[in-house]
Amino acid sequence: MSESSAVSGTAAEGSGRHGGGDALVFDVVVVGAGPVGENVADRAAAAGLSVAVVESELVGGECSYWACMPSKALLRPVIARADAGRLPGLAGAVREPLDTDAVLARRDEFASHWKDDGQLGWLDSIGVSLYRGHGRLDGERRVTVEGPDGGRTALTARHAVAVCTGSRAVVPGLPGIEDARPWTSREATSAKAAPGRLAVVGGGVVGVEMATAWAALGSRVTLLVRGDGLLPRMEPFAGELVAEALAGAGAEVRTGASVAAVERSRPDGPVTVVLEGGERLEADEILFATGRAPRTGDLGLETVGLEPGSWLSVDDSCRVRDSEWLYAVGDVNHRALLTHQGKYQARIAGAAIAARAAGDTPDTRAWGAHAATADHAAVPQVVFTDxxxxxxxxxxxxxxxxxxxxxxxxxxxxxxxxxxxxxxxxxxxxxxxxxxxxxxxxxxxxxxxxxxxxxxxxxxxxxxxxxxxxxxxxxxxxxxxxxxxxxxxxxxxx
The missing domain is CATH 3.30.390.30 (FAD/NAD-linked reductase, C-terminal dimerisation domain)
Structure with missing residues (x-):
């Protein structure tokens, strides 16, 4: 991961936007610089507000480096090859296996080789100050940043603090799970080689997309689904068609399969998956795609009367309920765990913050300029399987x-x-x-x-x-x- 200075660019230095005292003062402080946080910052800055962004990892967030972009870069050659294979005149030209090394190299390009230099330049271009480190709420309108060098910086927001820290993959607390060192979505999208045998636990979007990708890239995939079908939140025919296609691509799809334990006796050895009922399966890697949890466990929520580790309940402008200044945007509010929907919320929230800062009354009616109504009525999603x-x-x-x-x-x-x-x-x-x-x-x-x-x-x-x-x-x-x-x-x- 890139480790640049605690403050990026000149926007945070000598801008005339900082107050005195023991804290730097901005109009808006955004915690989390993924696509959601970036969009909140962009909308607030475009309205003339001073903005600070806090990020503990890479600017650009999960989507840029471990989710949307690398996963779709893995899947695009798979889908293109499958489409070509269904056309006379092209089918014979795509009979050979995919060039896995070339696919992974292209994936690395789309993940910017896990460096965020380009994102830093963009933040600087819109006049937003970046603080590297772990940000925690420290009472009303305050965020304390612990930098990579252990130093601390206190930030105060005149108008709003926006929590945009996203979510993390949930790995169930099964016997043997720590020694098994399972993959989550992060490892599945950033792996440097295709495992010979891959067990995928979970039949949701991440499970079926990664099963599709790695089966085409040379892994023998076993998809283990506790329920009776894939993509359970969508129309049943969708999961049925995907299951048939995965089986046709050589993956084994097993429904009604609950994992009871996992075992890995040595770090470089295979992992054994123990199913309820005692059946044992062996794989080289195991991916758990079994849900998400909010990244709010070490965020200082207790300093403002909220429960650490909880999803944050918000109104349609993404303002935390019973608060005048705290916003929760994207995955952390549990409304729609999708990057494009989080960015939509961010545009709404940024505009609402700017309106309130100007003393205006936000338009929070259904489909109003400051209401994320689509979260309830019109959430779109694409599953990039074949x-x-x-x-x-x-x-x-x-x-x-x-x-x-x-x-x-x-x-x-x-x-x-x-x-x-x-x-x-x-x-x-x-x-x-x-x-x-x-x-x-x-x-x-x-x-x-x-x-x-x-x-x-x-x-x-x-x-x-x-x-x-x-x-x-x-x-x-x-x-x-x-x-x-x-x-x-x-x-x-x-």
Whole structure:
């Protein structure tokens, strides 16, 4: 990890923005410089507020170095090769295995070789001061930073402190877990070589994406899922299609498989996975993709009356409930653990902080400029497996649980002309969930090759609450996979 000076650039030095006394004074102090913290800082600075950012690791955060960017860099060659393999004229050219070393080298480029120099330059360009070290709340509007050299810096915020520290992977406290040295998402996205045998525990997004990537890069993958299917928070057909594709790619998918213990007798030896019931499996590495917890355990929450290690409850402007100055943005508020959604919250929060600092009343009505309404109604997500899965809004089950009177409209994507042109043997499915009382869309799910680029159209329809009658006038270009919209509407109307 890059270790630059405690203060980056000239923005924090001699800027005239610091107050006197024993603390440096800024309008806003942001704890955590991942994409969420960067966006809060950017919006606040653009409004003319002075901003300090505190970061204990790399500026750019989890997404840049251990999640979104490296994982998708691993997956893109896998998906491209799979698409090419379904096209006559190309299939024969991609029969050889992927060049794993080349894929990993490209992954390293997208992770900036785990250096944050470029991010530092950007922070300096917008006039934001960076403090390297571990930041902790120290009472109202105060943050104490313990630097890499052990020195301490006290920061005071005139208007707001924004906690943007994200989340961490949860590893269950199983017998033998410490000696087993399991992978989490960080090790899975930054590994320097493909393990011969990889056991993946968990059937959520991280589990299925990493199973997809490493199976294609040469590992023999066993996916162990405690439940009865993959991607349990999405429409059931999505997980079914992904499970079939993983099996076709050579991975073993085992549902109803609960891990009871793990064993590794020597550091360079294999790991044994003990399942409930006593069955034993052997692998070279084991990845636990079994959930996330907030990075709030050593944040000084107790100094402001909050529970250390807890998720932070916020209103729609991302201000912590019962506080006038503390904001929690991104994963730490547990609203939607997705980078793009955290960045959306950050834009909302930054604007709300600026409005309140100016003495204005924020517009926190649904879909207002200072309300993260999409967290409730229109969260989009793409799972970069083969096939891809893309969804926004409510699933059928979620809509029914919420008390809506709804109808699910399904269509076989392989029947769309654009899909058959995209690839021979195309397999996929689409579903829209229609609110029958208002005749608007509450949710859309797509599963099939190439559908990730279709989901924003669905997001616009859900956010805009576009009536079905108006969607009839949104004509899809022929022959594209987007023609599925017309087929869904035709199916709905009968």
């Amino acid at each position: 096939p891809e899965v893309a969804a926004v809004g409510l699933s059928l089950a979620e809509a029914e649980r919420a008390g809506h009177r709804v109808r699910a409209v399904d269509y076989d994507l392989s029947s769309v002309a654009g899909a058959s042109l995209y690839a021979d043997g195309y397999r996929g499915r689409a579903r829209m969930v229609v609110d029958l009382e208002r005749e608007i869309l509450l949710g859309v799910t797509l599963a099939g090759p190439g559908v990730g680029e279709l989901i924003h159209a669905a997001t616009v329809a859900v956010v805009g609450e576009v009536p079905i009658s108006r969607l009839w006038h949104a004509v899809p270009s022929y022959p594209t996979i987007s023609e599925v919209w017309l087929r869904l509407l035709e199916t709905y109307r009968g």
